[in-house]
Amino acid sequence: MNRQTEILAASLDPQAKEWWRGAVIYQIYPRSFRDSNGDGIGDLKGIADNLDYVASLGVDGIWISPFFTSPMKDFGYDVADYCGIDPSFGTFDDFDQLIERAHALGLKVIIDQVYSHTSDEHAWFQESRQDRTNPKADWYVWADPKPDGSPPSNWQSVFGGSAWAWDGPRKQYYLHNFLEEQPDLNVHNRDVQDALLDVARFWLDRGVDGFRLDALNFSMHDPEFRDNPPSGASMEQVTRPFDMQIKIFNQSHADIPAFIERIRETIDEYPDRFTVAEVGGPEPLEEMKAFTADGKRLDSAYNFDFLYAPDFTAERIKASLGNWDGTPGEGWPSWAFSNHDAPRSTTRWMGDADYGQMARLAMMVLLSLRGNPIIYQGEELALPQGEVAFEDLQDPEAIANWPHTLGRDGSRTPLPWVKNAPQAGFSDANQTWLKVDPVQAERAVDQQTDDDGSALNHTRRLLALRRSLPPLISGSSELLKTPCDIIAFIRRTENQAVLCAYNLGSAAYQWTPPAEFAHSNIVVSEAVGDGSAKLTELMPPHSGYWAVKKGA
Missing domain, CATH: 2.60.40.1180 (Golgi alpha-mannosidase II)
Structure with a gap:
């Protein structure tokens, strides 16, 4: 059997046993999808009440960004209770009704899991910081200062500044690869792994169909706290010190795949579930393949090949596709052009092209790539990046890097449903957590629903056609x-x-x-x-x- 035949044989009708292979996932950022109670913040009931719209697109499932109990320093990615629902998003009854409604419409439900870090308000961290001998003393990454009192290593935070914060009660530094309020878990600790796997079982028992695993390559560190080497980039080339290092020691530890195998064993206790990892960094390919290898780890992974790309070129697509050729034992890729962490792709890629044409073309490319396409809410409407004034910014990264980046708030502005309604139909509140962008309101759902030539109906036609062409799903x-x-x-x-x-x-x-x-x-x-x-x-x-x- 030659290699092409092997690849082809591996692709034959996998959906008969793996619903997720080639499935189209629609990402919902709950704060900005739809507000059901008039407080200006999108919620779980707002999602459930509008799943008919999502199903009408022709997607196979939804991924809901975090809705867990959180002080919202990083808008849900700072989890204070993995098994709680933040009141701003609703209740467990709301969540259960969402699951029931999604499944009735034939939609799978994927939720985030954040295994790298918690909020500093999490009970685990509050216990861990009390002293060096309590039962959870080693559940986070603690280290003594150097003899001169400086941090244990030169590691930098994604959001700027040292990745170490001094803690008075412990008289030690703790690691935070993101915000100071997001201490890193010590996932080397088997007890921490067990606790995280129990969290996974909690949500699987509630009926979720899978997980998107956030920042998974940050989940383990070098226990020797060795300094990262310089990347050679200067501050003129980057916007943050984090990018001036090669992240050898504060992420991407060699023991992460073994933990992933434990995750897979847990997921396999529940049939027909799906896992996809976010893998960031300048050279993520090796990790993506390690995280998804041989069918005994995760099902899929995606990186930032396109999410931060300043342009949309044939060369860029060729390079990405060439990395995933279907070699036996290789995992299954997922692809995203936009999401809650990156400026919207049409704004980044438009250039001199017709805006609507570029958006339609990008959607067409996304839906034809071998793997799982992930459509970010509003992408089907060809929404541009939202305009957010400095005084209205909420995102700590956007505030820290103003005005050198487009920031994340512009991709998180409320989804416009009805052009001429207050708050574009997103909310009955006088003020929403981020302001509705009037330019985006021009492309509201109601403006596109009956327009055969709209981006919305173009997306619906593409998805319907894709369903009728098995090669585009699993070929x-x-x-x-x-x-x-x-x-x-x-x-x-x-x-x-x-x-x-x-x-x-x-x-x-x-x-x-x-x-x-x-x-x-x-x-x-x-x-x-x-x-x-x-x-x-x-x-x-x-x-x-x-x-x-x-x-x-």
Whole structure:
């Protein structure tokens, strides 16, 4: 059996036993999705009441960002109680009704798990900091100062400044890779691992279908506290000291995969569940593959190949696809162009292109990549990055880096539902936690629902078509040789092949499709509106199509 046959055989009808393989996930940022009680903050009931809209898109499941008990220093990623629901989001009854409603609509429900750190208000940390001998004394990363009183290492926080904070009660430093209010758990400790796995069981018992694991490569540190070497970047090249180091010792520890295997063993106690890891960093590929290897760790992982990318080029896509060619034992990738941590992709990538065209093209590319596409709320509406004035910023990272980055608040502005309603239909409150952007309100759901040419209905058509084409869900992917601004690949199952071709440049290109697709039908097109159009060798700028092999 040759390698191409091995890859193809591995791709045959995996969905019969793995619903998640090729599933499209819709990410919901609950604070900004919809407010049901008029306090200006989106909530669980607001999600449940509007799942019909999500289901109408044609996605397979939802991922809900954190709604756990939290002081909201980092808006839910600072967890004060892993098994509690913050009152601002609702109650367990609300959550149970959300699960019931989602499952009735055929939607899976994935939630976040944050195993790297907690809030400093978590009961575990409050006990740990009391002294050096209590039962949870070693549940967090504590270290004595150097002889001169300085921190144990040179490690830098993602949000700026030292990753070490002095704690008076313990007379020691504690590690925080993110905010000072987010102390890092000592996941080397087996008791900590056991406690986290019990948290996973708690939510699995409540009916969730899987987890997105936040910042997983930050979950273990170098116990010797060795200094990170410099990256060679200067402050003129970066916006934070964190990027001036090669993060060898404060993340990406070699023992993380063993903990992941324990996570997998726990997940396997519950059938048909799905796990996807967030893997950040400048060179995440090795970790992504380690975290998803051999079917005994996580199901999938995604990185920031596209989330922070300043442009959308054929070269960038080729590089990313080339890293995931379906080699036996390789995990299954997931892809996101936008999310709650990154400025919206259409604003980053628009350039001189027509805004609507670029948004439609990006959605088309996302839905054709081999893996799991993750659509961030509002991406189906082609929302631009929200404008947030400095005095209205909430995100600590945005405030710290103003005005050098677009920040995260602009991707978290409330979802617009009704253009001419107060707060664009998001809330009945006089003031919302972030202001509604009037420019985004122009693209509200009600403005696009009955417009056949809208980004919303374009997304619905793409998703419906994708469901009818098995190669786009679970097929292999063969990258083709193309001119510089053209990206083309063939998605293939045993019985069908689909050619996906895109011109991401601002000029038309001559490109001859493979002979096997001669005279094939274009089933969807950015450049040509006629769904029965034939392939041509001229690709207009910012255009693309999916073509089904004739006779397939």
